[in-house]
Every structure is written in C-alpha cells, then in structure tokens.
Amino acid sequence: MKVPAEKKMEMLRSMLLTRAFEDALQVLCQIQGKIPGMMILCTGQEAVASGVCAALQNEDFIISNHRSHGHLLAKGADPKALMAEIYGKRTGCNKGKSGTLHLAVPEVNAPCTTTVVGGGLPISVGVAFAQKYRKESAVTVCLFGDGAADEGSFHESLNLASLWQLPVLFVCENNLYAGAQRFEEHTRVKSIADRAAGYPMPGVVVDGNDAPAVYTATLRARETAANGGGPTLLECRTYRCRGHGEADPQHYQPKEEIALWKQRCPILKLEKEMLQKGILSAEELEKLREDSRKAVQEAVRFAEESPWPDVAEAFQDVYVSDL
Amino acid sequence: MQQLGMGQAVQQALREEMLRDPNVFLAGEGVGVSIHFNPYLPTHGLLEEFGPERVKDTPVSEQAIAGLAVGASVAGLRPVVEIMFNPFFTLASDMIVNHAAKLRYLSGGKSTFPLVVRIKTGAGFGAGCQHSHNLEAWVAHSPGLKVVMPSSPADAKGLLKSAIRDENPVVFLEDMTLYFMPGPVPQEEYLTPIGKAEVKREGTHVTVVAWSKMVGVALKAASQLAEEGIDVEVVDLRSLVPLDKETLLGSVRKTGRLVVLHEATRTGGFAGEICAVVMEEVFWNLKAPFRRVTGPDIPVPVSPPLERFYIPDEEKLKAAIREII
Ligand SMILES: Cc1ncc(C[n+]2csc(CCOP(=O)(O)OP(=O)(O)O)c2C)c(N)n1
Secondary structure, eight states: OOOOHHHHHHHHHHHHHHHHHHHHHHHHTTSTTTSOSOOOOOTTOHHHHHHHHHTSOTTOEEEBOSSOHHHHHHTTOOHHHHHHHHHTOTTSTTTTSSGGGGOOBGGGTBOOBOOSTTTHHHHHHHHHHHHHHTTOSOOEEEEEETGGGGSHHHHHHHHHHHHTTOSEEEEEEEOSEETTEEHHHHOOOSOGGGGGGGTTOOEEEEETTOHHHHHHHHHHHHHHHHTTOOOEEEEEEOOOOSOSSTTOOOTTSOHHHHHHHHHTOHHHHHHHHHHHHTSSOHHHHHHHHHHHHHHHHHHHHHHHHSOOOOGGGGGTTSSSSOO | OEEEOHHHHHHHHHHHHHHHOTTEEEEETTSSSOSOOOTTSTTTTHHHHHOTTTEEEOOSOHHHHHHHHHHHHHTTOEEEEEESSGGGHHHHHIIIIIIITTHHHHTTTOOOOOOEEEEEEOSOSSOOTTTOOOOHHHHHTSTTOEEEOOSSHHHHHHHHHHHHHOSSOEEEEEEGGGGGSOEEEOSSOOOOOTTOOEEEEOOSSEEEEEOTTHHHHHHHHHHHHHTTTOOEEEEEOOEEESOOHHHHHHHHHHHOOEEEEEEEESTTOHHHHHHHHHHHHHGGGOSSOOEEEEEOSSOOOOSHHHHHHHSOOHHHHHHHHHHHO
C-alpha cells in the first residue's frame, strides 16, 4: 500500500514534536524539585505512536500506559496542557492530579491512561464494547508494552475481545525491555504476536521504527475492526533507547545495542526517505524542526508561569460533585 | 552500632535468613536485576550473593508472584516475595486475600502457608495514586494474615526475620521514605516479636498511636509539644495484626487521651479500629474525645503542594493534640 505524502508529513511532524517535548523533559527532570515523580520517555519509539495515530480517525479512542507522551501528542493533545500537568500545575490537563504517569486527555479521545501495567487492556475492551453497542464505526486502540503481555489482564482481555468480536486493536510496543528484563528473560514466545493464535485473532509483527509500516498495518487492522471483523494483535518491534525511567542507569542494557538502535532512529529514517523521494525539502525539514522546538518552548514557558493548585483543590474531582 | 537505612536492614535480614535456611528464596519484579542500582534498596546485591536459583526475577505478573508464594509455602519452602508498590497489591490480592489467608482454615488447620509478602509503600515521591496508596487496613481486614509495618531500620530487620520464621502468611509493608533515613541496627543476631507494640516515648497527657513512617512524625511533634509542657506518649504499633492491645490499652488507661496517626486515608482506616478497641475496653478512663490524624479521603495527588498536603505532618498532629488537651 502506498502511504500518501501528507500522511508521512503528519507522522514526521508528530514524531518531531514528541522528540522535542521529551528532549526538554530529559533536561528538566534533572533539575532538583522541578518535576515531580518518575520520568518515563519514549525516545526512539516515536514511530509507533505516530504511525498508529495517523491511521486513526478523530472519533477513535486510545488507551495508553506509563510511556504515554508520544501516544497523546500523536493523538493531538495540547503540549502546553501536557507540560503543565507534568509540572503539577493547576493549568495542566488534569489540574495537577495526574502528573506525567497518568495523563488523561478526553478532548482527543484518550480518556484515561494507566500506569498499572496491563491495566489498559480490559478498559480498552470496555470502550470497544461501548462502540459496538452503539453501532459506531469508531475503534479503540490499546497501547501497551511487551511486559504487559505477562499480566493476566492481557489474556482475559484478548479472549473476551475475540469472543465478542469487538473493534479493538491491541498494539504491543515491544521495546525489548520490561523494566530491567530483556524480552527473552520474561517470556519464551518469540514474538508477542504469536499469542494471537490462542484467542484467536490476527497477530501481526511490524517494524516499530518504520512509521509508514506501522501506519499501514494499523490501517488494515482498523478496517477489519470497524467492519465487524474483530480485534487484531499488532506487535511493533522497537527499542527502549533510554532507561526504564530517567533515573535508570541502564547497567543491564548493552552499550552496543543502544548505539545500534540509535542509528535506527525512526525520525531520521522517515526524514531520509522523504528527502530522497523529494516530498520534503531540507528547508521544510528545518522549518518542521523549528516549529516543534518552538511549540515545546512555549509549552515549557506556559508550565513555568502557571500557578500551583491550592490545597483546597485536592478535594475536588474525587466524585462528580463533591460530597 | 551500624547505621543503616531500612532497605539495608531488610537486606541484612534477608541475607541472614537465606544463610540460615536453604528453603528461603526471593521472588518478584526486579529483586535480582533492577532498574535501580542502589545499595540502599532491599534486595541489592542478593542475586550476586545467592544466585538465580534463590533470587528469582519474575515477569510483570503479580498474581503469579503471590500464587508462587502460596504454592511454594504449602510445599515446604519459605518464600519471601515482593510487590513493587502497594497499589499493585490489588493484582496479587486474590492469591493473598482469598488464598494465603484462608486456605489453612479451609484445610481445618492441616495445611500451612509460611510466606512473606514484602510490599513497598508510602506517598512522598510524586508518582501519584497508582504508586502511592497505603492499603494496610485492607490487609488487616482479612483474617489469616499477619500485618507488620515497621518504623525503624532495627525493627524492620528483627521483624522481617520473625516474619520469615513465622508459620503464617505475613504481609510486611515497608515505607520507601524510610529506606533513606539511616538509624542504628544491632550487628548481632536478634528477632523482634510480631505482635508487640513499643512505647517509643513515655508521657502522661496523651497517647499518640502510630506506625511506619508516621512514628517519626509523632516523635517530632512530641518533642516540640514538650516545650509547651504537653507530655506526649508515643506508641509504635509495629504490627496491626496481631494487635498488641495490652500496650495500647495500658497507655490510654494512663493518659486518658488518644490520637491515632496514619498516612492512609481516613474512612475505613485502621485508626477507626484502634479507637473502637479503646472505646470498648477503657471508655471509663477517657478524659476527652479521640482524634484521628490521617491522609484525607482522596487519592494521592501528584502536584507537589497537594501531595505535601496529603501526608499528615507534625503541625496537623500538634493541632489535634491541642484540641483535646
Ligand atoms: C501492575 C504493575 N506492576 C509493576 C509495575 C512497575 N512497572 C512499571 S513499568 C514496568 C515494566 C513494563 O514493561 P513493558 O510493559 O514492556 O513497558 P515498557 O516500560 O517497556 O514501555 C513495570 C514492571 C506497574 N507499574 N504496574
């Protein structure tokens, strides 16, 4: 399938934005007292989120996990609201309740993000159930890591989604690590997609550093799901270039492996392809990079200048109306 | 005496018990190779020392981790398994609450489950409510489990060694803030009995009952109030189940006033249980109503000012004490 040039442009733009956003966070999280909590980045994995989201319609839902920045930005979340939330400011998309780990952006149909590994899978089944129940044409995408496929929730969710033929895409972002465990240290399957056979549903493996390939595979799975054909398990093979979080010294990741995968940077790959094909000029590329840097600078400025929440606000939003 | 953080004290207890009893083994996410490389953390270095047969890194599979402990313990081993953060206990809870706690009873006392589930707990590191949620009252509400929550490195070591030798399932909750607050730990072999509270500071005007990280808050408040002439007795419960009623009631009988302090949220929190026990047993000795100083009934928020507000501190405790003096 030929991927339209404007889709490639869309993917490149969202990957560049995510990279710039996280490059800034990489620095900011080192400043004592600046950013609360852990800092979990998707640097080098941007093609998964960008490829998947480019294949979705606005009305489609995504359910994300602890490594969510790329997913949400690619789905169209406002970088300012995300950044302010990551700072814990009142103007953040979740008023400072969530921080980086559970960013919820219902405005772009990403109504909840969970940092409980495997927690998103059953929820995505529920969202897809609602879509089918209301006879909508929209689908749901659940993004999760290879480690999440070891939780019981993965197996229960795939079975139920298959049994009821729900419009859900299970997108496993296999970055070769789950915490400090390499892929083959936590499971004996050669590929997460192999597990699809057990439920059953199509199991597809795609190069997760190739945004157009992810896009194409997602588009197909989306077609199937939206037309009543049920779920797909799509495994995107990629690599966690940084530690699990920014405090992780990566002592268990071979240096050569990291270096190798850095060369396989999904952004450089798409840039090169687009330049070669003549659908992107060097000037346009520079402009795209500049735009993403500016958007991130603006987001950081907004977060810095935003006020902290008042302690009284801690009691708000537990229930729909305060008790 | 050696000065250790609570994580290092836990590490010593694990090491000593593994050397003593070949049936003791560890399992959990990152108990061997971890995303942290930090000697202050409880299982640091144990894989190198005891090898992968006895220090088992598991997949992200909490139910299987807890179930492994249930099965291995009934088959004669002494599992010590780790749940990374207290909220993930909910994924393991079927095996702990429905199984570890009940299977001995269901066997009419024939089967035993000598296992320890270590759980890292506590707010204060900005990770939010899916990483910080003190659930000790949930566990204490499940007959068949012992529940231990140490406040100092020395207690952690002695209590964990007792937990490993206990014939019952023990849930052992470690507040992560305490990993980085060194305290004295005896070098020689010792056991701290489970089910014995400790009077950390004697006083005559009011009893403050606390456990885990909140004991430190209580002691700080007590020494500040001493300057105002208020004499606070601090009781460190150390274990919620079994509850040392004798020490608790003895203290309240003496002071006639009670404030219970815990980080967990208020409604259904263990402070309610303490107050009920005191009410039932020593009502006629009371000079004033109880006070509870607890986390508010909200999930732990991330934003630094909100998280600071969530965690009970000396000021809130002192205010509550002043109200009833
Ligand atoms: C239920 C649960 N158990 C453990 C954790 C701690 N934890 C956070 S991320 C993670 C590894 C997840 O690996 P994977 O699913 O492959 O995602 P990745 O981090 O590689 O993106 C672990 C163990 C958690 N958040 N939730």
